[in-house]
Amino acid sequence: MDFGKVDDLSTIDFTLPAPHPLTAQVLANSPKVAQPQIFVGPPVWSNKEWVGKIYPSTAREKDFLYHYSRQFNTIELNVTHYQIPSETTIARWRESVPNHFRFCPKWPQSISHEAQLVNVMLPSTQFVEAVQGLGPALGTTFLQLGPSFDTSKWAALENFLKVIPEGFPLAVEFRHPGWFEDQAQWQKTMDYFRQHNIGTVMSDVAGRRDVLHMCLPTPTLVLRFVGNDLHPTDYSRTDAWIDQLKNWLKDGLQTAYIFIHCGENTRAPELTRYWIEELNAKTGLSVESPIIRPQVVQGSLF
Numbered sequence: 001m002d003f004g005k006v007d008d009l010s011t012i013d014f015t016l017p018a019p020h021p022l023t024a025q026v027l028a029n030s031p032k033v034a035q036p037q038i039f040v041g042p043p044v045w046s047n048k049e050w051v052g053k054i055y056p057s058t059a060r061e062k063d064f065l066y067h068y069s070r071q072f073n074t075i076e077l078n079v080t081h082y083q084i085p086s087e088t089t090i091a092r093w094r095e096s097v098p099n100h101f102r103f104c105p106k107w108p109q110s111i112s113h114e115a116q117l118v119n120v121m122l123p124s125t126q127f128v129e130a131v132q133g134l135g136p137a138l139g140t141t142f143l144q145l146g147p148s149f150d151t152s153k154w155a156a157l158e159n160f161l162k163v164i165p166e167g168f169p170l171a172v173e174f175r176h177p178g179w180f181e182d183q184a185q186w187q188k189t190m191d192y193f194r195q196h197n198i199g200t201v202m203s204d205v206a207g208r209r210d211v212l213h214m215c216l217p218t219p220t221l222v223l224r225f226v227g228n229d230l231h232p233t234d235y236s237r238t239d240a241w242i243d244q245l246k247n248w249l250k251d252g253l254q255t256a257y258i259f260i261h262c263g264e265n266t267r268a269p270e271l272t273r274y275w276i277e278e279l280n281a282k283t284g285l286s287v288e289s290p291i292i293r294p295q296v297v298q299g300s301l302f
Helices: 021-029 061-068 087-096 109-114 121-132 151-162 183-196 232-251 268-283
Strands: 037-041 074-077 102-105 141-144 170-173 199-204 220-227 255-262
Touching (some): 021 183, 037 074, 061 087, 074 255, 087 121, 102 141, 151 183, 220 232, 232 268
Parallel strands (some): 037 255, 170 199, 199 220, 220 255
């Protein structure tokens, strides 16, 4: 993931910001659940370098999703950003995963970036109907607004949200800095989201600390955590997040979708495993941890 990528991490303050005041209000007023639902996984399943590491050495590419879903319990489904999947594809995905697995499809860029949410009733309806075919395997969908989608386009966002079916799971990712600079507009937006049960996406990425807004208008967290190929800060940042999640879970967080990006994602399974093991150890949860097979290193005979 190139968004927010920097070459020199030594200049970055990775301290987590304080939670937005609305977050405490939302969690305090949310119904308490006996067992929160926590989903953690890398952002892709189609990675040939995982064969022999988290996939069997004989795994075929067409079976990668099957094997992925036996190691992780969620996926940031980026393929839907480029094309609305067919009914046949949706059925194949649904049948490949176990009951506890959740897909989190990304809205098509033709809707979010190209049309900027204007005159998109038909493709939006097609997308909603398509991903609803996932049934219980549908987690949340996330709408990533384009980098030029600023606060002047609030009316377009509001009009778009008004036609989303009630109860359809949705979280919105903001990228233009103006949303975080204009505190009055941000508060207005978050109040609207809270009223209509619409979530937000947070991104913890080195070069754009403003998108880590720490605001939960619903008791569901959607976090995109962008590591740096197992740099030491990946672990210290994870530790800070585990502490924050422990507090939010105690306060009333019901659900979390956490997507672990890590460079080109070759080592995303290792960072995801660290996240899960630390989360289980410090919160008492029992999220299943992936099994990573040692890699054979070919050495010289001389």
